Amino acid sequence: MNCGELLIIGGAEDKCLEGEVLNKFVELAIRAKGGIGILPTASEIPEEVSKEYIRIFRDLGVSKVEVIKLNSRKDAEEQAICEQLASFSAIFITGGNQSRLSELIGQSKFHNTLSKAWHNGMVLAGTSAGASIMGKQMIVAADTMLNDDKLKVEIGKGFGFLDGLLIDQHFSQRGRFDRLLSAIAENKEIIGIGIDENTAILVKDGQFEVFGQHQVLVLDGSKSDYINITSSENGSEELTLSGFQLHTLTRGYRFDLHTRKLLMKKGIQS
Template structure:
């Protein structure tokens, strides 16, 4: 299981990251953006007013020299030279929250997505919070029950941007009780590693590893050890059963090897 073979990094945020005080997650986005431009993508929201105004001053305080907002109201706008010029000199992209399906339907396989991939390939940072986090996957969770028992027919998934492959990401994980739907997603294809990210928590992906940053936890569900499930035989309203899935819970400072599917504590002996 690998993510895209690119030179850049991904910062995948579980939502409601701290915007006052320590702001360590947004500080990391700013640090990795460096002296270049940061493009703030508000495309996930049907009502983007306020998103950019919230983030732009925070990033300015954290040392980002220049930010630009990109909002796509109609897919045809993604070929606009004026819009594409916002990416000139950019070394970072930040996706705000909203609806992940709006991100993919508006910019998937478009000149905007191409520019984002170019920034990533050239060593830039691509970050996303909430819906912006889910959209980074090859396959993304769109809907599914949270606090109820997971039923086989509850989940709806769709193709994502494919910035990270072989994983499926859920956000607001502990706060919205989303263990059931992540289990359901992994049960449908145990090849995919399930990653649930709490609020004010992020994973920083570089190469085949990620590290955890923030105040919450990251839950990793590995379905490669699953011995049995009822996904193939049950009806839509059947409660999911799943045996022998492997679970890891990681806190700030812990790392995870995506290729080996193993967590670690930096400095600890193997």
């Protein structure tokens, strides 16, 4: 099987003719010679969100753009909705709440059909919640209590297109380093990837390249020689860590997910 590319976006991407991230998605979709399906299930206002993407994708030259109207668990089991996937070469999963994606679509007939389509070459993109859902696991929520600075990170099941990765979005803009670090400390074999707004990674064949305006952070605890998690008197978790590796990448840089090493810029020998 030749899996399709995954374009994973940190949210708040530019929706204009000059926007690099959505231009890259459209380029991939057109190259695959088919239409784009928009999946707005994560959003509480799917029609409003869909209109904006329909406009920009058509402005960027895509003639066939359709919305996949999937708003319940029952919809996710409908054969007709699953068959709709066959008419697209690329799917765009919008932002919203990743828990809605997991609850309404996870392990459904639609989920299985989408996974098979991706394994057969369909391009998938997701922004914000649509980015988090790409991994086998995802951060569902992370709450900081106002009175005691207690950080609680909740992990849930994603769609499983990427195994061994935990993706966080709106990363620098919302100060999410602590929650990603806490999540990776609980399972140091997983690679944590934090993606800034208007920034994306394009994943193919075990590597990714960075596109967009800001940066991508990669957190790797696989070589850590010491991890200790203790609870303080107020119930918060305090971390003592040693040996974690941190990488930050900007536009044009690539990263090998198998060797867990930074590669040089595109066009320059690593």
